Amino acid sequence: AQDVLVRYTQDERLSGKLPLPRHRMTEVTFVLRAVTTLLTSLKVTAADRVDSSVWSQAIQLFPSLVECVTSTSPQLSEALRETLHLYADLLAPPQRPLADSTPTPARRPEPKDQQLNQS
Helix, strand or coil: CHHHHHHHHHHHHHHCCCCCCHHHHHHHHHHHHHHHHHHHHHHHCCHHHCCHHHHHHHHHHHHHHHHHHHCCCHHHHHHHHHHHHHHHHHHCCCCCCHHHHCCCCCCCCCCHHHHHHHC
């Protein structure tokens, strides 16, 4: 996926105003949809059930996706926008269950003279 994204952005810059061939657009759009599917799955799966290498790959793709932002293709821009929006959900802090979010009452320190008497 990353290779396809990197080659696409390089080739698009080199092509200037000429559009890239249709098969290249199809290839990069397919990759974006696959990344979107991956991110959607990560979003609904408990973090402890996902292999760390999958998280690493998803994170490593982000810079290459950002490089695609300069694309002039409306088809690619729409797919890219959808993919990048999913990263926002992954960057949010994890939600805690309500039971864990209740603050634990702080213990009051004992007065010094009570501490001395107990020793």
